[in-house]
Amino acid sequence: MRMECAIIGGGPAGLNAALVLGRARRQVALFDDNQPRNAVTKHTHGFMTRDGAKPEELRSLARQDIKKYPTVRTIAKRITGVMPILGGFRLQAGDGSLYECRKLLLATGLSETLPDIHGIRQYYGRSLFNCPYCDGWELRDQPLVVIAEGSNAFSLTRLAYQWSRNLLVCTNGSMRALTGEELQLLQRKGVAVSHDRIKELAGSEGMLRAVAFENGGSSKRTGGFVSPYWRHASPLGELLGCRMNESGGIETDALGRTSVYGVYAAGDASVIAPAQAVIAAGEGSRAAIGMNSDLAREDFA
Template identity: 65%
Template sequence: MAVDCAIIGGGPAGMNAALVLGRARRSVVLFDDNRPRNAATRHTHGFLTRDGVKPSELRELAQKELAAYSTVEVKRQRVTDIRRAGSGFHIGTGDGGWYAARKVLLATGLRETLPQIPGIGSYYGRSLFNCPYCDGWELRDRPLIVIADGMNAFTLTRLAYQWSKDLILCTNGARRTLSHEELQKLQSRGIRLTRQRIVELEGKDGELHSIRLEEGSRVRCSGGFVSPIWRQAALFGDWLGCEVNDQGGIQTDRLGRTSVYGVYAAGDSSVIAPAQAVIAAGEGSKAAIGINADLIQEDF
């Protein structure tokens, strides 16, 4: 007997979808391999009633709430295969198990690739962040660095200026990043620019103190923002033939339906930015409503 829905991904989107579906008396299996993208993050911000909570604590609270619904089962398994089986789907896991589901929700999220700067991983999530809305408050009024190139360099720097006026933009070796107009706007606000490559991040216990540039000079900063390259954490959408949007996320309608009937997506898998837990949770709720509505339509 197939469950009504298999949810792949145990982040805020997947867990909130499981909660809504459980409360709708739907049978759900949620696959969570316990490898969250925000493992390096110490606090989750901007989530009403949970502002500042540790991501691990948020997951524990959510799992306890899901346990109250007997039709929701959480599997600590990594999904390795997914394929169409008649009108539904078969999902294979790393332990060799197979599960059947009428609907599938992809909530696997994203993986970020950081700039190739030695040691950047030890600062990421501690004093270097990707989202000013999530962590700008804690960095307010400090001397900050923005590490970005391409089209996002101006956008991220302009956004970071909301929290600190003491900014330096480093394009880390990229030359053609800003237009003349953008450069003038930054300079008129006292925002400095260096195109030199960063050879070292200096600090202690994840707290950034300064950066050393290739010419040997040092720039003082006590944190900042970095623009990663975002990619889908799993290729299930590709395997199933789901269309993608211009940001690289899975294209969905307002209730999470993808271009493939019976497949839904929520959270960072479909909404690339901003990557906030509260937004992902809301997307999961909307997708769950879409799934339940389609199951009702089929059953009637």
């Protein structure tokens, strides 16, 4: 099967790109293995007209929009290999089937690994979150914990402070997460800091009640924020030789073009943070315009 545009990834970036390209009358294949990173998230926030909607609701509505355009085909397969060929790219799915395209959009998103803390997974997406802009409003004025083992501990805490002044920063034994100057600034703001290792998180049905430490201490907390370790959900960008930016995302220009001709990137694959659905959707639209513009230029030539 050969098409003009192939999109790998069915999140907000890929779906919005498919919509724009469908409206441009391009032959499009959208590959989606239906394994979204935000599957644990109960509600999407900060997306106008859909504030509070469930992520699966957004995806369902987007698919309905795309169905109006007959040149767009959604294929429920995971692409495991890509190689350049004359005039484009050849894609191989997990079942061995092959596809060819002229232009390729990587909207594969990110995969996250949480700190190694007993019980953390059952609270993630319910009372522990990674983005204050997405979930800070629901946690406002509560006693919160900020769990961050890396150098972004201060910046995450500084953001969380906008929604609650009752904060406990836990570095989980990492003494390098905060500099001496950052520690002093937090103390002056009345923010508590613990370098002790966390033994476990306590609560029920996903709602946090307390943080217990290995030294025997504990602190009552009803929610908070955690800094995951991010990595690309797919290695395809690196395998194709796409240049990476300083934040670890795929480097793109103003229209989503990567350093590899014919390859584009959008969403969390190119913008590591902030990882918001509305930003990813905009990135998808931008990359789709880039793809269509380049195809139009080539066809005229």
